[in-house]
Amino acid sequence: MTRVLLVSHYYPPHVGGIENVVRHEALHLTRAGAEVTVLTSGPRTVTEEDEGVRVVRVAAWNGVEERTGVPFPVLSPRVLAAAVRWARWADVVHVHDCLYMTSWAAGLGSALTGTPQVMTQHVALVEHPSVVVRAVQRAVYGLAGRLLLRRARRVLVVNGRVADFVTAHGARAVDHLANGVDTHLFRPPRSAEERRSARREFGLPKDRVLVLFVGRLVPKKGYDLLVGAADAGYDLVFAGDGAQETADAPGVHHLGALAPDRLAGLYRAVDLFALPSVAEGFPLTVQEAMASGLPVVTTDDPGYAPYRLADAGVRLLPRDGGRLRGTLRELAGDEELRAAMGRSAHARAATDFAWEQHTAALLRTYAAAVVRRMPKAPA
Structure with a gap:
């Protein structure tokens, strides 16, 4: 049995992308x-169990996130002892992102105990509007980040942009591994009646082609670009938090942020998915839409290159409102083309992006990184 120490700055019930990925990895x-x-981290130091997973929380102050929105818990010095203790127990230490105090402590614990270290780096430098935040990021990546990346036996990334970033910061062995998606929850509708029922549940029109956007309603995600591509040939459906200047516009439906089970039902209610975002690489919503059997239209980001999404029926476009509207009008008017693209997308998601495939790839990565030794159980 492989003993794995997963390291993350946050873990559910805290809401965020990295913590959700870590929980799914832990469970699978x-x-x-x-x-x-x-x-x-946690509000207090405690050890809990989450469906068979041991969760060690070290007390942290979350004032940075509360005051600035930057998710950076400041941990108690106890994190160092905890990191050494559990690194000694583990066969492999898997650190998620090198920007956080949990990661620095785990890197030190791994070095002191000789336990092999694997890293997942989720993002490159985030272009935050604050000059101070950008400067701190650069300093951390240039010091602690570089040390962690150089020591890792393998660095896992979700897209080509992050691969270039970690290579520039000293990573020696880089592999692409997309985040997993729950292909049991996110699936195509089983019948036309299930689709009709989903539309009734969300109060959506039964006789219109529906284009879905999922994400924060901000320019980076392409919300404004999609609103500008509105057309008489289809309605737009938005699921996410943020500005809703077009809430009363005809043919536009705002549903707010939705829990995963509700969001899965919404994917089954619509006809296609559009995300004209910028500088994201491979958003999880694209994987969810593919798993749900939807044709996908998104920005031709270089980060997608390792996954050959065009071969899976995904339309990759320049970030141009006219091209976006033209493509959506084409797909809205061709039900057979939408069905063919949706089948290809679903097949690719089931083959490459399901959590079972993600887990198998992790176990292979661990096996390649592990030095045979007999770890001691913690006192």
Whole structure:
């Protein structure tokens, strides 16, 4: 049985992308037979169990996030002792992102105990509007980040942009591994009646082609670009938090942010998915839409290149409102083309992006990184 120490600055119930990925990895690794401990932050120091996963929380102050929106917990010095203790127990230490105090402590614990370290780097430098935040990022990546990346046996990334970033910061062995998606929850409708029922549930028109956008309603995500591509041939459906200047416009439906099970039902209610975002690489919503059997229209980001999404029926466009409107009008008027693209997208998601495939790839990565030794159980 492989003993894995997963390290994340946050873990559910805290809401965020990295913590959701880590929880899914922890649960699926456990189901695959690994023994998993998660080292993370919390309001107090405590050890809990989450469906067979040991969760070690170290007390942290979250004032940075509360005051600035930057998710950076400041941990108690106890994190160092906890990191050493659980690194000694583990066969492999898997650190998520190198920007956080949990990561720095785990890197030190891994070095002191000789435990092999694997990293997942989720993002490159985030172009935050604050000059101070950008400067701090650069300093951390240039110091602690570089040390962590150089020491990692393998660095896993979700797109080509992050691969270039970690290579420039000293990573020696880089592999692409997309985040997993729950292909049991996110699936195509089983019948026309299920689609009609989903439309009734969300109060959506039964006789219109529906184009779905999921994400924060901000320019980076392409919300304004999609609103500008509105057309008489289809309605726009928005799921996410943010500005809703067009809430009363005809043919535009705002549903707000939705829990995953509700969001899965919404994917089954619509006809196609559009995300004209910028500088994202490979958003999870694209994977969810593909798993749900939807044709996908998104920005031709270089980060997609390793996944050959065009071969899976995904339309990759320049970030241009006219091209976006033209493509959406084409797809809205061709039901057979939408169905063919949706089948290709679903097949690719089921083959490459399901959590079971993600977990199997992690276990292979761990096996390649692990130095055979007999870890001691913690006192």
